[in-house]
Amino acid sequence: MAHDRTIPGRTLFDKVWDDHVVAHLGDGVDLLFVDRHLTHDLEAGPNLARLERQGRGVRRPDLTFATPDHAVASAPGRNADTNPTGGRLLRDMRRATTRFGIRMFDIGEVGQGIVHVIGPELGITNPGMLIVCSDSHTCTHGGLGALAFGVGASEATHVLATQTIKQARPRTMRVTFRGSRPVGVTAKDMVLHAIGTLGVAAGRGHAVEWAGAPIRALDAEQRMTLCNMSIEMGAKIGMIAPDDVTFEYVAGRPYTPSGGLLDRAIAYWRTLPGDESARFDREASVDISHLVPQVTWGTNPEQVIGIDGVIPDPDTEPDASRRAAQRAALEYMGLRPGEHLEGTPVDWVFIGSCANSRISDLREAAAVVRGRRVAPHVRAWVVPGSVQVQRDAEAEGLDAVFRAAGFEWREPSCSMCLAANGDTVGPGQRCVSTSNRNFVGRQGPGARTHLSSPSMAAAAAVTGTITDVRRLAGVQR
């Protein structure tokens, strides 16, 4: 490869990739060392069973971490069998991880939670690491400067057996945000707007670096929210250069190095941001000076508008396949072109998922909810991203704020983001959701999903309609 470490002009992605090359296999394909493999209840049992059938073992059990999140129930007071299919997967996972000596964070234990919440929270995720998980939202960890991507079951099994992965080097793309973030606008709005502007396939084949002053101004959790949705722009890798904000977040966590080893690690992490002279294969820029809170109207994340905007008319769309997709989306969503989303009644509000279930997300939502009531016709849930988030929120009294307003305060899981554990939105029902996908049937067959930030979701819960949170009295962010 042309990417020698002595040659200047490498991007963040180049540096981290190069530091993981075990062997160049030719044609731009490399065998890469995997620093951390994360796995969850849908994959751990089946993948370890596949490995066992092949008569193979786990190469580095100390570098794989497991937790149940996808199929485990979110009901208060849950146990393994509250969702019976989840219980079967959980027991398979317990047996398999015990057998192979893999650390699993079980329900009821600090460390259990959505895999992309617990990795950073426990310090398992560090800057500059190569991290894989059989989940497409693994790009979340890029918010801390890790090179992290989703893989399928077969690739995850390859990682278990070899602690490596074979990958073709992707092209690089930089998306630079410009302007300053207006009041009431979050990292979620920034990324939804970027996807709306650039499209759901803009990052396909690329590792994306999110850059610009507005990115530097985000805290570590907001950066994870933003990187979480890289895959919704088609990029399985999304990264933000690590800086002092990152190091401060990472330091002191259970699996983060400490003492002299941390100093060594930080010195290394400081070398990772891209060189000034580094060139990207593709550049895009997104101005957020006049950005308003974003809400999706359709069935993929590029079908998004500002809360002050109107639903586009497919007849004005020049591309025939996009036009057809927009028509199908409007029909599925029960919406008409030219209408405002604001004022549309909702049945459900879901605050959770690997996009927006961290403590800062819950604080953001609670600030809107405090002193208000959930509209009578709305069912509103908060599903904290981890046991740690749940306990921290309870210590701050956020659970009391949500409960007093009529929200259900539930147990950590992926829950209604993908409806794998039986938490579903009914057919034809409308949900404002802080998750990352508004695909057809994602939250249940026939469910209608509107993606938004936590504060916008909270506003929808208390008004019963899609609402511009900036209009609510006393809400300041």
Place this chain on the structure above:
Amino acid sequence: MRAFTEHTGRVVPILRRDIDTDVLIRIERLIENPPDALGPFLFEAWRYLPDGSPDPAFALNQERYAGASILVAGPNFGCGSSREHAVWALDGQGIRCVIAPSFGDIFVQNCFQNGVLPVALDEAAIAEVLAELEPLDDPLLTVSLEQCAVSAPSGRRWTFVVADDRREALLQGLDEIGATLLRSDDIERFMRDDRDRRPWVHHHSGGHNAGETTVGEPK
């Protein structure tokens, strides 16, 4: 892995863009069913009417496309979730090859792990293919990985590009894990060097550390 060399089969067009893997296979189905039983649930949301009967408007349910093994789709096919079950569902339905202008990155990786061939043809070529098949009683195509070409019964051909390593692996049905394990020395060497360079990656504090010596710092 099953090899793919050449395949002739009936073609079904489902020409929507951005078909995501949630639409290919619903999450509950992949939890409730073994990987080899997912075929009937492929495209479930579009394929069946609310009463569970096949929707006659959906191509897969039409006589002309019965038994189709080559799917032609719109751009960005297989975007979204990494669930390999999407490929298993295609396979279970008998689809051996998907032709589209572009594919989701993770989906492509999963296809190559299962002997299902993703063929990228540009939109103009796909329009030509479909125009060629339209008047035929039986819309058949032959996809040759050896020649990297798609051909119609008339003999008209369209070529495509597949990375050499992927092509080799698929032609021979190679076991990727087995191939990597042959490089154990390289992996050992990397880990040895990396322990000096980035010790915190290899010796974390507080983990299970099976098979590894812990040098974790005191908290």
